[in-house]
Amino acid sequence: MDFAALLEASFSEEQMERGDIVTGNIVAIDTQGLIVSIEGMKRDGVVQRKDLERMNVDIENFTVGADIDVMILRVEDEDGNLLLSVSQAQQTEDWKKAEELMATEGVWEGIVAEANRGGLIVPFGNLRGFVPASHVLDLPRGLSEDDRKLRMMRLVGQTISMKVIEVNRKRRRLVFSQRDANRGNREARKEVLLDQLREGEVRKGVVSGLRDFGAFVDLGGADGLIHISELAWHRVNHPREVLKVGDEVEVYILRLDAEGKRIGLSLKRLQENPWAAVEELYHVGQLVEGIVSRVTQFGAFVSLDPGIEALLHTSQIAEPPPEDPSLVVHEGQRLVMRVISIEADKQRLGLSLKEVTDEDKQRFAKAKVDGVEAEAAPVEAAPAEAAPAEAVAEA
Numbered sequence: 001m002d003f004a005a006l007l008e009a010s011f012s013e014e015q016m017e018r019g020d021i022v023t024g025n026i027v028a029i030d031t032q033g034l035i036v037s038i039e040g041m042k043r044d045g046v047v048q049r050k051d052l053e054r055m056n057v058d059i060e061n062f063t064v065g066a067d068i069d070v071m072i073l074r075v076e077d078e079d080g081n082l083l084l085s086v087s088q089a090q091q092t093e094d095w096k097k098a099e100e101l102m103a104t105e106g107v108w109e110g111i112v113a114e115a116n117r118g119g120l121i122v123p124f125g126n127l128r129g130f131v132p133a134s135h136v137l138d139l140p141r142g143l144s145e146d147d148r149k150l151r152m153m154r155l156v157g158q159t160i161s162m163k164v165i166e167v168n169r170k171r172r173r174l175v176f177s178q179r180d181a182n183r184g185n186r187e188a189r190k191e192v193l194l195d196q197l198r199e200g201e202v203r204k205g206v207v208s209g210l211r212d213f214g215a216f217v218d219l220g221g222a223d224g225l226i227h228i229s230e231l232a233w234h235r236v237n238h239p240r241e242v243l244k245v246g247d248e249v250e251v252y253i254l255r256l257d258a259e260g261k262r263i264g265l266s267l268k269r270l271q272e273n274p275w276a277a278v279e280e281l282y283h284v285g286q287l288v289e290g291i292v293s294r295v296t297q298f299g300a301f302v303s304l305d306p307g308i309e310a311l312l313h314t315s316q317i318a319e320p321p322p323e324d325p326s327l328v329v330h331e332g333q334r335l336v337m338r339v340i341s342i343e344a345d346k347q348r349l350g351l352s353l354k355e356v357t358d359e360d361k362q363r364f365a366k367a368k369v370d371g372v373e374a375e376a377a378p379v380e381a382a383p384a385e386a387a388p389a390e391a392v393a394e395a
Contacts, residue, residue: 020072021089026064034062036070036084045070045082054087055126069093087126094125095169102164107181111159115152117145120178122162127174131162135177138218140208140245187261189221194258202270207247215239217251217265224263226251232268233275234307235293242267274306275347281306282339282349287356287364292333295326302335302351312337316352329353336364 027044028035034047047070052059062068070084071092077083101108110129114121120131133139137160139151161182166175197203197219205217205224214227231242243249255264282288282304290302290310299313312329314321322328329335338360341350 018072018074021069021092022072023067024070024084026062026066026068029059029062029064031059033059034068034086036068038070038082038084041082043080043082045072045084047084047086051085051087055090091126094127095167095174098124098127098129098164098167098174102167105163107161107163108176109159109161110176112155112157115149115156117149120152120155120160122160122176124174127172129162129164129174129176131160131176131178135165135179137178137182138208143245190261193219193222194256194261194263197253197256197263199253199256201253202250203253204248204250205265207243207245207249210239210243210245212238215243217249219251219263222263224251224253224265226265226267230254230264230266230268232307233271233273234303235301235309274308275344277306278308278344278349279342282342284339284342286339287336287360288339288351289334289336289364289368290351292329292331292335294331295329297325299325300329302337304349308347308349310339310349310351312351312353316340316350316354319354336361 022038024036024038024045026034027037031049032046033049033052036045036047038045049059052062068086069089070086071089073083073085073088075082100106108124110122110124112120112131113123117133118130119133120136122129122131133148133152136152136155139148143151160178162176162178163180164174165177165180166173168174203219205219207215208218208223209216212228214225215231216223216225226239228236228239231239236242249267250270251265251267252269253263254266254269255262257264288304290304292312293301293303293309295301297314299311299315299317301309302312304310312335314325317325317328335353336356337351337353338355339349340352340355341348343349
């Protein structure tokens with residue numbers, strides 16, 4: 001070898017340093033690991049057996065004469081050896097692939113290896129990727145930790161599609177999202193479903209989530225919303241009073257918005273409207289018992305059978321009317337009142353507390369024990385004072 005060749009070889013060796021990935025040739029295999037020849041290096045490198053064990057690969061899988069990518073761990077250890085790593089070389093390539101997937105927003109399929117309360121573990125080459133529970137597809141919110149883990153355990157061994165949403169080599173964080181990978185497919189399925197649905201028809205679905213404003217129902221590839229006002233004919237404070245996640249329900253297709261890709265659903269439209277029979281159940285002058293469901297500045301709403309809300313206006317609570325109705329009546333209170341107005345077409349029923357005497361209460365209590373309707377003595381019911389416009393609107 002002439003001087004120029006020696007000089008070039010010398011420069012090649014000097015340029016190689018810790019962290020470089022190079023291609024070598026396996027020259028020997030023993031119980032301690034692999035001996036790898038690196039072109040441009042004056043000595044062979046060593047891949048220790050424990051490095052191979054990190055990849056769960058048997059040493060018998062390697063053959064003498066085969067080329068192999070390795071990372072330089074140490075150019076020279078205390079014994080003068082060139083230490084190499086196959087596992088870290090492959091991990092570096094895996095990090096690169098992950099970064100490329102994130103940059104291109106590509107979808108990757110992997111097999112779920114483990115599941116815990118936090119999410120899913122998915123091997124990515126020689127790396128361990130993580131899918132947070134919040135990014136697992138079809139995992140309803142509001143589940144208990146045990147139910148959530150049980151649902152995710154069912155995914156172990158299954159192949160799922162994912163997108164890379166975070167790559168951090170220093171912290172060794174590789175995070176995937178199953179939801180993001182399926183978002184495009186789900187939007188496409190929703191468009192198909194919107195074409196198939198018709199307002200006024202009835203469909204089966206599964207409750208997929210609860211919010212303060214309503215409940216989401218999976219109709220088979222797309223979610224529709226039951227607004228809280230459409231859950232029942234009576235007042236509902238929170239959807240959990242009527243539904244729970246995982247319930248199979250029949251829903252009425254109330255509204256379809258193809259442009260906004262929204263599906264409005266109703267549960268109460270499949271229930272008998274209690275206001276349709278209110279004039280058969282109640283009449284003006286009748287004594288009734290109800291439970292205060294909420295108190296407002298203008299009075300109180302009272303729940304009556306079979307699931308209607310009547311209005312006890314502040315002017316009908318006492319004489320003189322209280323400035324603050326909550327000082328006289330409170331939520332959950334059971335009261336005996338007189339029916340003073342019925343407007344079934346407007347879903348309004350007016351009640352009076354001040355028109356009920358102690359004698360009326362005693363007669364009502366006795367009739368309740370006897371199992372008959374308590375009729376008050378005929379009276380000329382004074383017309384109820386009109387509730388403020390804002391009261392009617394809120395009712």
